Amino acid sequence: MIKAKEIHISGLVQGVGFRPFIYRLAYEYGLKGCVENNNLGVTIIAEGAESAIDLFISDIPNKAPLASSIESINSKEIHIQNYDAFTITKSQSVSDEITEVSPDISVCDDCLADMKNQKRRIDYPFTNCTNCGPRFTIIKDLPYDRIKTTMKVFEMCPECKKEYSTILDRRFHAQPVACEICGPEYKMYFEGKEITNIHSIVDLCANLLEAGKIIAMKGLGGYHLVCNAFNEDSIQQLRVRKNREGKPFAIMFHDVESASEYLYMNKEENDLLTGWRKPVTLLKIKKEIAPSISIQLDTVGAMLPYMPFHHMLFEKLNMSAIVLTSGNIFDEPIVIDDDEALAKLGRISDAVITYNREIHNRT
Known part of the structure; x- marks a missing residue:
């Protein structure tokens, strides 16, 4: 019936x-x-x-x-x-009650594969699909649709529109869908120059980190200050510039194998570290990386790459871990505005890496 x-x-x-x-x-x-x-x-x-x-x-x-x-x-x-x-069908706003909003989701393995072999997305650092990518940080209003996110200003190209509207495509109704033709772009500011080529940005970023420099880097929910996790002088300099005398820094490892070389983790901790959010996970130190990362503590906050840019960077780095700490001066909120990043973080970093998609919600 x-x-x-x-x-x-x-x-x-x-x-x-x-x-x-x-x-x-x-x-x-x-x-x-x-x-x-x-x-x-x-x-x-x-x-x-x-x-x-x-x-x-x-x-x-x-x-x-x-x-x-x-x-x-x-x-x-x-x-x-x-x-x-x-x-x-088109979303409806029917009451003042608000549903839960998804947090950002770390880039998935399928999208990482697309960055190797899909023409419009080879080394494209904003590759995402229905299963991954920015969510909470780009949402301006609910219900969740592209026009209510900071992706509204990026009009989809014909190929992205086709993916968006094809039921069997992994990007079917993926609101942040984009490619190198129609999506956001990175820019790097270094010694008075503006660099826009993504390969040049990644290469220079890797070289500067290996040389002990400090970089302000735009993440999903705000800017970070980044340095070599194995360079004690860089970490000490970061503490001075950030006015963060004793609080521990978080570390991003290339992969779980790199993390397990320096940190203890049980199955539950491993599952959390490698989960779909790639959250900062508090783990016990097995082998010291640099003394001042986690002063007088036997634990450290660890995370894995969650943005395509992170994966591209680690492919170029000759190190398995970087310090990734909030982009702010002590006791100030994390910076999310690009102009503010250049003005404030530009003074305490050796280079600034940004992109032209707005962060609406700080995390």
């Missing part, structure tokens, strides 16, 4: 590829209807065989995207509206 149900899902369901997931699942069960984001979460209208709708609903929590977190699924039977197909 043909039935119709309205399904409401709340939780962390925006910015995690949830609508494309629902679209594919509905397609798999032969359902018609629609799915949309709204301020309450995600709403689905599903029309089809009653048994198919029931299986569809039961499959949602079992097959949902890894980065999502479902709090509730509520459904009710409604009148059949005779949809012709299943579609992703």
Whole structure:
């Protein structure tokens, strides 16, 4: 018997590829209807065989995207509206309640592979897809759609639009989708020069870090100050310039193998370090890197690369770890504005690396 149900899902369901997931699942069960984001979460209208709708609903929590977190699924039977197909419809703002917003997601292995072999994305440092990339830091308003993010100013090229609208494509409805033709770009300021070629930026950045210099680098949720994690003089100089006398610095390692050479970690800690967010993880020190990284402590905050630029940088570096600390002067908020970075961080760093996509939310 043909039935119709309205399904409401709340939780962390925006910015995690949830609508494309629902679209594919509905397609798999032969359902018609629609799915949309709204301020309450995600709403689905599903029309089809009653048994198919029931299986569809039961499959949602079992097959949902890894980065999502479902709090509730509520459904009710409604009148059949005779949809012709299943579609992703324009998002609606229906109340003052706000759904959860996805945090940024570290670049996935598929996108890293695209950076090696997909023509428009070879060494393109803003490569992302439905499963990874910036989320919280670029969102200006909800529901989560490109026009409500800082990606609004970057109009998709025909190829990106095609990926965005193709159901079986990994970038189907990926809001930050971009490529070298239409997306954001990096710029580096060094000794009065502006460098725009990404390969030149990465090469110079690597050379400066190996020479003991300090670099201000724009991340996802703010600027960082970066230096060689094995150069004690650089780390001491960073403490002086940043006015951070004793607090420990966090370290970014090339990979988990590099981290395990210097740090102890059990399976739970390993899983956290390598998880989809690549968070800073507090780990016990096995072998000292530089004395002043974590003064008088036997632990250090460690992380792995989470932006494409980080991966490109480590491919050029002759070191397995860098200090990555917040881009600010002691007790001030982390810098997110490009002009402020040049004015403030430019005075305490030897070079500034920025890009032209706005950070809207500081993290």
